[in-house]
Amino acid sequence: MHAPMLILLLSSIAAADAAGIGVTYGRRATSLPPPADVARFLARGTVLDRVRLLNADPLALRAFAGMGLAVDVTVPNALVPRIADSVAFARQWVRDSVAPHAAAGTNVSRILVGRDLISQANRTLLLCLVPAMQNLHTALLATSLHRQIKVSAAHSLGVLAVSTPPSAARFREGYDAAVVKPLLAFLRATGAPFMVNAYPFYGLTSDAELDFALFRVSAEGVTDAGTGLVYTNALDAQLDAVHSAMKRLGFGDVDVVVAETGWPWAGEDWEVGAGADHAGDYNRNAIRHLGSGVGTPLMPNRTFEVSIFSLFDENLKPGPMSEHHFGLYHADMTPIYDAGILTAPESVGPVSAKVTPAAPAPAPAPDAGAADSGGRQWCVPTPAADAAVLQENIDFVCGGGMDCGPIRPGGRCYEPDTVQAHAAYAMNLYFRSNGQHAFDCDFGRTGVVTTVDPSFGSCNFT
Numbered sequence: 126m127h128a129p130m131l132i133l134l135l136s137s138i139a140a141a142d143a144a145g146i147g148v149t150y151g152r153r154a155t156s157l158p159p160p161a162d163v164a165r166f167l168a169r170g171t172v173l174d175r176v177r178l179l180n181a182d183p184l185a186l187r188a189f190a191g192m193g194l195a196v197d198v199t200v201p202n203a204l205v206p207r208i209a210d211s212v213a214f215a216r217q218w219v220r221d222s223v224a225p226h227a228a229a230g231t232n233v234s235r236i237l238v239g240r241d242l243i244s245q246a247n248r249t250l251l252l253c254l255v256p257a258m259q260n261l262h263t264a265l266l267a268t269s270l271h272r273q274i275k276v277s278a279a280h281s282l283g284v285l286a287v288s289t290p291p292s293a294a295r296f297r298e299g300y301d302a303a304v305v306k307p308l309l310a311f312l313r314a315t316g317a318p319f320m321v322n323a324y325p326f327y328g329l330t331s332d333a334e335l336d337f338a339l340f341r342v343s344a345e346g347v348t349d350a351g352t353g354l355v356y357t358n359a360l361d362a363q364l365d366a367v368h369s370a371m372k373r374l375g376f377g378d379v380d381v382v383v384a385e386t387g388w389p390w391a392g393e394d395w396e397v398g399a400g401a402d403h404a405g406d407y408n409r410n411a412i413r414h415l416g417s418g419v420g421t422p423l424m425p426n427r428t429f430e431v432s433i434f435s436l437f438d439e440n441l442k443p444g445p446m447s448e449h450h451f452g453l454y455h456a457d458m459t460p461i462y463d464a465g466i467l468t469a470p471e472s473v474g475p476v477s478a479k480v481t482p483a484a485p486a487p488a489p490a491p492d493a494g495a496a497d498s499g500g501r502q503w504c505v506p507t508p509a510a511d512a513a514v515l516q517e518n519i520d521f522v523c524g525g526g527m528d529c530g531p532i533r534p535g536g537r538c539y540e541p542d543t544v545q546a547h548a549a550y551a552m553n554l555y556f557r558s559n560g561q562h563a564f565d566c567d568f569g570r571t572g573v574v575t576t577v578d579p580s581f582g583s584c585n586f587t
Contacts, residue, residue: 145195146412146466147175147432148453149385150185153441153517155569156456160188163436166458168192171466175234177384177432186226186233195234198223200257202239202250202524208260209253215260216267224268236261236276237384240524241322243284243300243308247526251300254278255307262315275317278308279384282323282363285370291423292351294366295373309376318430320384321367325359326407326447329397334359339403340410354422360386360411365423381424386411387434390461392447393564399447401462408433408453409465433464441514441569443521443555445562503586504556504566505549507573515548518568522551527558531584538584549579553586 150163157163160182167173175195178185189196200208200218208215219236227233238261242254258276265271282288284305286297296305312319325338336344338359346355347362356362364381371377388407392399415429438452438461453464460467506515523529531538532547552572559565566572580586 145175145430146173146416147177147195147197147430148173148436148466149177149179149387149432149434150436151179151434151439152182152185152437153439153521153569154437154456155440157437158456158458160185162458164188164192164194167436168194170458170468172468173466175430175432176436177237179240181222183222183226186231187229189232190226190230193232195232197235197237198233199237200239200261201520202242202526203520205239205242205250205257206253208238209256212260212263215257216264219261219264219268219270223274224270227270227273233270233274235317236265236274237320238276238278240279241281241283242278242526243280243297243304247528250526251304254304255311258308258311262311271315275315277312277317277320277382279320279322282321282366284321285366288363288366290349290351291356291362291365291369292349292354294369296370301374306374306376309371309374309379312379313376318380318382319367319371320382321364322385322434323360323363323367323383324386325363326388326398328359328363331397335398335403338398339406340414341406349422352422356422358414360414361421364429365421368421368423381429383415383429383431385432385434387451389447389450390452391450393445396445396447399450405462405464409463412465433466441517441571443559443565443568443572445564501578502556502561502574502576503579504553504572505575505579506545506552506568507571510545510548510571512544514569514571515544518548518571519544519551522555527551527554529554550584550586553579 148167167176173194175197176189177197177199179199180201181198186196186198204218208218223233223236238254238257239250242251258278261276262271265274265276284296284300285294288294295301309319311317329335329338335341337347340358340360344357346357348355364383367381368377371379388404389396389399390401390404412431412433415431418426418428420427433453435451436453437456438450440449442448452461453466454460519529529551530536532550533539538546538550552566552568556566556572563574566574578586
């Protein structure tokens with residue numbers, strides 16, 4: 126390797142290390158390795174220096190004690206209103222869920238409030254976001270953890286009403302004054318970043334857009350007519366859109382962090398770009414670019430912290446096949462493809478034999494022609510579904526901002542008070558709210574589409 130090229134490569138790696146490279150550790154899957162094994166692998170076998178937990182699971186938090194990785198924990202959506210309403214409850218949550226692990230050597234660096242609350246349709250939950258963040262910060266002050274642990278939240282690009290061109294981006298109308306401005310003011314005051322989930326994969330409509338999404342040098346640049354700046358990749362455009370929207374409200378100085386980005390290594394036939402080769406290209410290039418110090422057209426000469434989604438495939442998640450296949454590693458910790466994050470890249474070996482996904486978990490098909498004939502459909506649990514998994518389905522749906530009031534105490538569907546009955550309502554709610562596709566009733570093979578109305582008494586599932 127020529128000396129100038131070697132110097133450039135080493136400089137890029139050093140910059141990436143300074144910015145921080147992380148991974149999202151989701152656990153909605155079967156047959157995952159124990160958290161202790163995962164923590165040791167990440168600390169000793171990869172270049173990663175941080176991990177994002179999608180909850181505050183004590184088993185996972187204990188596993189990262191003494192490992193040196195920065196750990197972000199997440200407050201479940203269902204707890205956000207209680208934390209917003211009560212400083213006392215916020216203090217109790219910090220005392221129970223965070224402080225003991227920080228004292229035991231887990232490097233907790235952030236508390237993230239909820240999952241993508243701003244893009245949820247539940248305005249009541251949304252309005253709890255900033256009060257919850259404020260109460261958690263107060264609780265951290267009481268335990269002297271406020272210097273070590275910052276409070277923030279991760280948001281999808283759904284927070285933006287307009288995202289193209291980047292210079293014209295703005296937050297969704299009605300949310301900017303009520304939620305976003307107070308949120309940004311809090312982040313500025315506490316030195317916490319605005320965290321965004323950025324996925325160029327979801328913006329694809331044809332193969333012709335792949336070069337732009339994958340950072341390929343052959344990509345034709347896109348000019349922002351408002352600034353004259355040229356964009357050579359989709360991720361830069363997405364990050365600058367967020368920056369422009371923040372600057373429009375007077376908060377252009379708040380730091381931007383890539384809380385999630387990634388690419389599925391398998392997907393449905395109709396999902397453009399899904400594949401192991403593209404996933405490897407995207408993740409390697411994203412890490413290299415964000416850590417290079419080049420920055421973006423509107424935020425030049427800087428690095429970005431980035432976390433890749435996700436550590437493992439999650440076969441218990443609902444949605445199309447791609448939702449199950451964002452993983453970097455198999456359950457035995459062998460790489461699905463080379464993402465460029467192993468400390469010994471040569472250990473990856475051939476990956477061609479490892480990139481054939483297991484057969485997808487298809488939801489049983491509804492009666493033939495039911496949708497075409499106008500026949501109504503519902504999603505209900507399979508008879509043999511495990512109660513623990515059904516409870517996870519309830520938490521996923523109801524923690525995501527959907528209205529599960531009818532299955533709360535006193536609600537019209539609360540009785541019978543069983544996991545199976547409540548799961549039937551929640552799973553059907555998700556199914557009917559997302560287009561009634563078969564994959565929206567998959568839930569890791571615990572859901573089935575039926576043409577028999579499961580409504581009972583005053584509980585109407587429609």
